Amino acid sequence: MQRTPALATESDVIVVGAGLAGLACARALARAGRSVRVLEARARVGGRTWSERMGNAVFDRGGQWLGPGQDRLAALVREYSIATFPTWDEGRKLLEYRGEVLAYDGTIPKLPALALLDLHLGLRRLDALTRQVARPPLSTPDAPRLDGTSVAQWMDAQLHTDAARAVVAAALRVVFGAEPEEISLLYALDYARAGGGFMKLVEVRGGAQETRFVNGAQSVANALAAELGDRVQPGAPVRAIDQSGASGAPVVVVSDAWRFTAERVVVAVPPALAAGIAYTPALPPPREQVHQRMPMGATVKVHLLYDRPFWRARGFSGEAVFERGPISVVFDNTSHDGAQPALVAFIVGDPARTWSLRPEDVRRETVLSLVGRLFGEAARRPTAYVEVDWSTEPYSRGCPVGVFAAGSVRVAGPALQAPTGRIHWAGTETATVFTGYMEGALQSAERVFDELMPLLP
Amino acid sequence: MQRTPALATESDVIVVGAGLAGLACARALARAGRSVRVLEARARVGGRTWSERMGNAVFDRGGQWLGPGQDRLAALVREYSIATFPTWDEGRKLLEYRGEVLAYDGTIPKLPALALLDLHLGLRRLDALTRQVARPPLSTPDAPRLDGTSVAQWMDAQLHTDAARAVVAAALRVVFGAEPEEISLLYALDYARAGGGFMKLVEVRGGAQETRFVNGAQSVANALAAELGDRVQPGAPVRAIDQSGASGAPVVVVSDAWRFTAERVVVAVPPALAAGIAYTPALPPPREQVHQRMPMGATVKVHLLYDRPFWRARGFSGEAVFERGPISVVFDNTSHDGAQPALVAFIVGDPARTWSLRPEDVRRETVLSLVGRLFGEAARRPTAYVEVDWSTEPYSRGCPVGVFAAGSVRVAGPALQAPTGRIHWAGTETATVFTGYMEGALQSAERVFDELMPLLP
Numbered sequence: 076m077q078r079t080p081a082l083a084t085e086s087d088v089i090v091v092g093a094g095l096a097g098l099a100c101a102r103a104l105a106r107a108g109r110s111v112r113v114l115e116a117r118a119r120v121g122g123r124t125w126s127e128r129m130g131n132a133v134f135d136r137g138g139q140w141l142g143p144g145q146d147r148l149a150a151l152v153r154e155y156s157i158a159t160f161p162t163w164d165e166g167r168k169l170l171e172y173r174g175e176v177l178a179y180d181g182t183i184p185k186l187p188a189l190a191l192l193d194l195h196l197g198l199r200r201l202d203a204l205t206r207q208v209a210r211p212p213l214s215t216p217d218a219p220r221l222d223g224t225s226v227a228q229w230m231d232a233q234l235h236t237d238a239a240r241a242v243v244a245a246a247l248r249v250v251f252g253a254e255p256e257e258i259s260l261l262y263a264l265d266y267a268r269a270g271g272g273f274m275k276l277v278e279v280r281g282g283a284q285e286t287r288f289v290n291g292a293q294s295v296a297n298a299l300a301a302e303l304g305d306r307v308q309p310g311a312p313v314r315a316i317d318q319s320g321a322s323g324a325p326v327v328v329v330s331d332a333w334r335f336t337a338e339r340v341v342v343a344v345p346p347a348l349a350a351g352i353a354y355t356p357a358l359p360p361p362r363e364q365v366h367q368r369m370p371m372g373a374t375v376k377v378h379l380l381y382d383r384p385f386w387r388a389r390g391f392s393g394e395a396v397f398e399r400g401p402i403s404v405v406f407d408n409t410s411h412d413g414a415q416p417a418l419v420a421f422i423v424g425d426p427a428r429t430w431s432l433r434p435e436d437v438r439r440e441t442v443l444s445l446v447g448r449l450f451g452e453a454a455r456r457p458t459a460y461v462e463v464d465w466s467t468e469p470y471s472r473g474c475p476v477g478v479f480a481a482g483s484v485r486v487a488g489p490a491l492q493a494p495t496g497r498i499h500w501a502g503t504e505t506a507t508v509f510t511g512y513m514e515g516a517l518q519s520a521e522r523v524f525d526e527l528m529p530l531l532p
Numbered sequence: 533m534q535r536t537p538a539l540a541t542e543s544d545v546i547v548v549g550a551g552l553a554g555l556a557c558a559r560a561l562a563r564a565g566r567s568v569r570v571l572e573a574r575a576r577v578g579g580r581t582w583s584e585r586m587g588n589a590v591f592d593r594g595g596q597w598l599g600p601g602q603d604r605l606a607a608l609v610r611e612y613s614i615a616t617f618p619t620w621d622e623g624r625k626l627l628e629y630r631g632e633v634l635a636y637d638g639t640i641p642k643l644p645a646l647a648l649l650d651l652h653l654g655l656r657r658l659d660a661l662t663r664q665v666a667r668p669p670l671s672t673p674d675a676p677r678l679d680g681t682s683v684a685q686w687m688d689a690q691l692h693t694d695a696a697r698a699v700v701a702a703a704l705r706v707v708f709g710a711e712p713e714e715i716s717l718l719y720a721l722d723y724a725r726a727g728g729g730f731m732k733l734v735e736v737r738g739g740a741q742e743t744r745f746v747n748g749a750q751s752v753a754n755a756l757a758a759e760l761g762d763r764v765q766p767g768a769p770v771r772a773i774d775q776s777g778a779s780g781a782p783v784v785v786v787s788d789a790w791r792f793t794a795e796r797v798v799v800a801v802p803p804a805l806a807a808g809i810a811y812t813p814a815l816p817p818p819r820e821q822v823h824q825r826m827p828m829g830a831t832v833k834v835h836l837l838y839d840r841p842f843w844r845a846r847g848f849s850g851e852a853v854f855e856r857g858p859i860s861v862v863f864d865n866t867s868h869d870g871a872q873p874a875l876v877a878f879i880v881g882d883p884a885r886t887w888s889l890r891p892e893d894v895r896r897e898t899v900l901s902l903v904g905r906l907f908g909e910a911a912r913r914p915t916a917y918v919e920v921d922w923s924t925e926p927y928s929r930g931c932p933v934g935v936f937a938a939g940s941v942r943v944a945g946p947a948l949q950a951p952t953g954r955i956h957w958a959g960t961e962t963a964t965v966f967t968g969y970m971e972g973a974l975q976s977a978e979r980v981f982d983e984l985m986p987l988l989p
Contacts, residue, residue, distance in 0.1 A: 223713050225939055227680055256680050256939040312810075314771060347824045351808045353769075353926065360830055360885040360923035360930075367804045367929070368937065370824035373817055428817040428943070466817035469810065472824070473817075480825065480937040482682055482713040486885070 086110040087531050089328045089337040091313045091352070094122025095513050096501040097343030098299035098307070099151075099520035105303060107524075109531060112337070113303060114330055116312035116470045119293075120300040122344075123474055124513065126291020129461055130380040132410030133291040134417065136463040137376070137474065138513055139408075140292075142283035144271050145514035147521070148295065155298040158289035160411040164279045166392035169449050172238060173398065176449060182278050183242075184396060190238035197234045197243060198273065204260075205267045210507060212265040213488055222488075225481040226263050227255035241398040246277045248403045248424040251511075252372020252465075253478045257424075262479040269510040279394070279406075283512065289411045292513065308333075312470070315353040316340055318496050326497050338531060341523050343501040343516075345477045347371050348470065354498075361490035362500075368483045369504060371473020373427035373466045377402075377420040377442050380459040384409050384416035386450045393418055395449050400426035402445050418446060418454070431464045438462065476511035477504045492522065499523045543567040544988050546785045546794040548770045548809070551579025552970050553958040554800030555756035555764070556608075556977035562760060564981075566988060569794070570760060571787055573769035573927045576750075577757040579801075580931055581970065583748020586918055587837040589867030590748040591874065593920040594833070594931065595970055596865075597749075599740035601728050602971035604978070605752070612755040615746035617868040621736045623849035626906050629695060630855065633906060639735050641853060647695035654691045654700060655730065661717075662724045667964060669722040670945055679945075682938040683720050684712035698855040703734045705860045705881040708968075709829020709922075710935045714881075719936040726967040736851070736863075740969065746868045749970065765790075769927070772810040773797055775953050783954050795988060798980050800958040800973075802934045804828050805927065811955075818947035819957075825940045826961060828930020830884035830923045834859075834877040834899050837916040841866050841873035843907045850875055852906050857883035859902050875903060875911070888921045895919065933968035934961045949979065956980045 088104055090097040093115035104111040119125070125137040141148055141159060152159060170177045170184035179185035183194060209215045213222070226247060234240045244255050251258055251266075267273040275282045288294055300307050315329040318340075325336035342349050350366035357363070384407065386393050393407025401422045408419035420442055422430055430438060439460055446454040465474030479487065492505050501523045506515030545561050547554040550572035561568040576582070582594040598605055598616060609616060627634045627641035636642035640651060666672045670679070683704060691697045701712050708715055708723075724730040732739045745751055757764050772786040775797075782793035799806050807823035814820070841864065843850050850864025858879045865876035877899055879887055887895060896917055904912040922931030936944065949962050958980045963972030 219713070223682055223684055225680055227939070254939075254943075256676070256942060258939075347807070350804075350824075351810070353808070355926075357924040357926045357929075359889055360887075360921075361889075363923060363929055364827055364830075364885065367807075367827035368825065370821055370943075373821075425943075428821065430817075432816055432818075464817075466820060467814040469812075469814045472814075472820055480939055482684070482711075482937055485713060486711075486827075486882075 085325060085336045086112045087337060088339050088341060088527060089114060089326070089335055090341045090343055091328070092122065092343040092502070093120040093296070093300060093307055093309070094343060094502070095124065095296055095299075095516035096503060096520045097341065098296055098303065099517050100341055100343060100501055100523050101303055101306060102299050103520065103524040104527065105306060107528065111306055112335060113307045114311040114313050114328065114335070115307060115309045118309050120307060120309070121293040121296035123465070123471055124292040124296055126288075126293035129378055130415045130459055132415035134378050134408065135288070135291050135293070137465070138292050139287060140284045141286040141288070141513070142275070143281060143285060144275070145509060145512065147517035148514045151295050151298070151517070155295070157294045157298065159286045160289055162279050162284050162287050163407040163409060164392055166387060166390050168392050169395040170242070171395065171397045171449065172241065178391070182274065186238045186242070190236040193234055193236040194239040194242060197239055200233055201267070201273050205264045205272060208261070208264045208268045211488065212261055212484055215261065218261060219485065221261035221264065222259050222484040223482055224260040225256055226258040226260050229260050230255055242396065245396050245398065245403045249421055250276050251478050252374040252423045252427065252473065252475055254424045257478060257480055259479045259481045259484050261484050266510050269506065269508050269515070270512065284406070287411070295513070313352055315355070316498060317355040318498065319355045339497045339499060339527055341499045341501050341527070343520070345369070345371060345471070345502055345504055347472055347477055349500070358495055361487065362493070362495050365487040365490050368487050369477035369479060371466070371471070371477050372475055373424060374474040375422040375427045375430045375462055375464045377422065378408065378459070378461040379418045379420065379442070379446065379454070379457040381416040381418070381453070381457055384413070385453045386418075389450070391450065397445065401430065401441055405446060405449065420446065427464070428466060431467050494526060499526055542782060542793045543569045544794060545796050545798060545984060546571060546783070546792050547798045547800055548785070549579065549800040549959070550577040550753070550757060550764055550766070551800060551959070552581065552753055552756070552973035553960060553977045554798065555753055555760065556974050557798055557800060557958055557980050558760055558763060559756050560977065560981040561984065562763065564985065568763055569792060570764040571768040571770050571785065571792070572764060572766045575766050577764060577766070578750040578753035580922070580928055581749040581753055583750035586835055587872045587916055589872035591835055591865065592745070592748050592750070594922070595749050596744060597741045598743040598745070598970070599732070600738060600742060601732070602966055602969065604974035605971045608752055608755070608974070612752070614751045614755065616743045617746055619736050619741055619744050620864040620866060621849055623844060623847050625849050626852040627699070628852065628854045628906065629698065635848070639731065641699055643695045643699070647693040650691055650693040651696040651699060654696055657690055658724070658730050662721045662729055665718070665721045665725045668945065669718055669941055672718065675718060676942065678721065679716050679718035679941040680939055681717040682713055683715040683717050686717050687712055699853065702853050702855065702860045706878055707733050708935050709831040709880045709884065709930065709932055711881045714935060714937055716936045716938045716941050718941050723967050726963065726965050726972070727969065741863070744868070752970070770809055772812070773955060774812040775955065776812045796954050796956060796984055798956045798958050798984070800977070802826070802828060802928070802959055802961050804929050804934055806957070815952055818944065819950070819952050822944040822947050825944050826934035826936060828923070828928070828934050829932055830881060831931040832879040832884045832887045832919055832921045834879065835865065835916070835918040836875045836877065836899070836903060836911070836914040838873045838875070838910070838914055841870070842910045843875070846907070848907065854902065858887065858898055862903060862906065877903065884921070885923060888924050951983060956983055
């Protein structure tokens with residue numbers, strides 16, 4: 076390296092990335108008496124959780140829900156006395172299908188009888204396949220064929236009505252931020268398995284959208300960071316990691332203005348970002364392939380604030396599914412005390428990727444026109460409109476999660492969790508429970524902590 | 533940015549990467565009277581062409597062949613008086629299939645009659661599909677289905693004998709450095725179209741392996757670089773490109789020790805490497821997806837030097853195909869004057885990715901045992917054994933080319949060539965003729981030159 080950053084302190088472990096995975100891993104190390112430093116590119120902590128005041132309440136520009144079975148996250152919430160509340164789930168839901176708006180109760184939209192039967196049978200087949208997925212997923216019977224098949228190909232073969240396909244596609248788009256064409260069936264099944272089944276991932280009551288955070292989901296990262304204190308170094312994007320030193324020499328981690336040394340390094344950012352770090356020596360090809368073939372899903376999250384939750388008065392829950400974009404789903408997102416009525420809309424997959432190319436007024440008008448069609452004229456007049464395009468966040472490059480395309484689990488799956496010399500890999504993409512969720516980030520932190528402890532001097 | 537590199541000169545265009553694409557584009561600009569600077573990460577130019585003396589001759593660690601139809605490359609060869617010679621193609625070829633070694637003439641191995649028929653019909657169907665591919669490939673009839681299908685799925689459906697599948701798979705592995713499971717059928721067809729048809733890509737006589745360079749293929753890059761003189765700056769890996777300045781302000785390109793400014797920037801490295809540059813503002817999501825979902829193929833190239841070309845004496849051409857790895861193909865690679873007899877073996881796809889994880893003596897023993905099985909005991913005693921694992925080259929991260937998996941042309945294909953503000957994208961991955969070849973690199977340089985000229989002040 077030609078530059079010579081200032082020398083800095085040594086520690087047992089350097090963690091790259093102050094998202095939930097990195098912070099939780101660092102906290103565990105610190106509590107075990109290890110010296111640890113967390114390097115974060117942004118000025119804030121939290122990664123894909125990012126909370127901000129909008130109107131009369133704090134809302135989440137990123138991840139925002141806690142669900143049953145997410146025990147590590149629930150434990151942190153209890154430990155730090157973080158206030159939560161149930162996601163609003165009263166009233167009828169809406170499906171916009173072929174220009175018509177249909178109201179329904181429960182999780183499954185009210186489709187024509189044949190489409191409904193098709194959808195039920197399809198979801199049952201998906202659940203049956205999910206239950207067959209083994210750990211690691213490549214040990215599943217028929218794994219090469221399942222990985223070689225895209226979710227779109229499965230849908231083409233197993234769903235027979237356009238309506239069922241449209242509903243399944245909308246749900247998958249929201250879960251992955253990706254189109255069914257982009258997702259390996261084996262990866263999707265393993266992801267569903269990790270989250271307790273496909274239906275759990277899309278449900279509010281009893282599912283992954285059950286509970287919200289009064290002060291936003293970033294509360295958790297903020298609490299972890301507060302405990303870690305000045306061990307967390309914001310504004311320090313990591314550019315290079317060098318573990319080529321002689322035996323006994325530390326690993327060198329290079330940021331723009333600093334150079335740090337440690338016994339071990341934990342990279343706790345998504346593979347697509349880990350790809351931006353220069354490694355010496357070069358990563359072994361299987362790990363390099365993880366970095367090259369786990370593109371991030373695309374999500375634009377739009378908050379619409381209102382004076383009143385007028386949809387509730389009309390008997391609607393605020394939840395709606397659109398057959399086609401640009402919006403895929405809408406939820407009621409009113410604050411816990413009702414002080415700030417709000418809807419939140421998700422634009423995901425293909426439309427999310429083209430979203431930022433459009434003029435701002437066209438984007439806004441598109442969203443308002445769609446929510447207006449669902450909830451009437453009042454929906455067209457929010458007091459505030461706030462959109463976050465995660466694909467253009469340089470230190471996320473997409474949301475909610477990195478996704479394997481058909482054929483990629485075979486190439487890169489086995490290298491997802493394996494340490495590379497003295498580099499260990501955390502982050503929700505490496506989780507085996509609730510992959511892609513905050514809970515997964517915490518589980519990956521636990522795994523890496525368990526890897527590290529016997530190895531530290 | 534917190535660092536403050538020394539200020540440097542301004543130019544019309546900065547080119548990132550001194551491979552063939554970058555150098556050819558820079559030369560065209562320089563000849564048109566424009567000021568241009570080429571920043572190269574390595575100490576050498578040439579990218580995936582890299583020639584080196586081994587024994588009594590110069591051999592290519594990287595790309596090494598010139599074929600008919602590669603007119604831009606042929607023109608440079610003439611212009612710089614670079615000596616070439618025909619690839620050795622006399623004698624019988626060998627196929628190792630299920631432990632047996634079968635000799636054959638021509639391009640198609642001598643398989644059992646049924647397998648041979650299967651192979652002929654399969655290749656004919658592949659050619660028919662290739663002729664249907666339109667420009668851009670997504671405008672091909674049935675494009676979504678072709679892109680959503682992997683080459684492996686096509687082979688499963690269209691080839692009916694294991695032997696035909698094995699031969700087609702071995703050929704594809706060598707062309708792409710990837711397994712059939714990893715490649716979008718539409719991408720493979722468009723790649724074959726760009727190269728004049730699938731058979732042209734695998735043939736020696738009349739195909740892409742027809743001609744070699746007396747002093748190695750890097751001669752071309754070296755000649756271009758010599759003409760460019762001190763416009764080429766080696767040892768300057770580009771870390772960041774900032775085009776967020778006010779209207780009229782230049783684009784800023786940041787390397788480790790320098791900061792350069794220009795009107796326009798040409799990024800002439802593969803997408804998987806372009807992903808490692810920090811862009812301000814963030815790239816639009818479709819371009820970002822190109823960087824996240826075009827993993828590099830994997831190739832290990834092994835040179836075996838001998839005292840005598842003993843295989844020729846036994847009537848063999850030196851060309852051989854293995855049904856399964858780790859070697860996929862072998863060629864005679866003897867120097868033009870016969871002074872240095874040599875074989876070259878290609879380990880590609882899956883085996884290439886695990887290659888560098890094995891101990892060196894196991895790797896060597898594996899190669900020698902396989903060539904020994906083909907050509908007898910003499911093959912086991914080379915005077916030199918030289919292997920290059922392109923996946924561990926930090927400034928290539930794979931070879932020969934970046935590949936789109938099933939579903940990826942749809943997401944990222946349209947953004948491959950489109951400029952992003954004042955950044956233009958060159959490199960063989962962006963070519964529409966001979967994609968993945970040196971010729972493609974030159975064609976991409978031409979396209980970008982044509983893009984730039986009307987835009988420069």
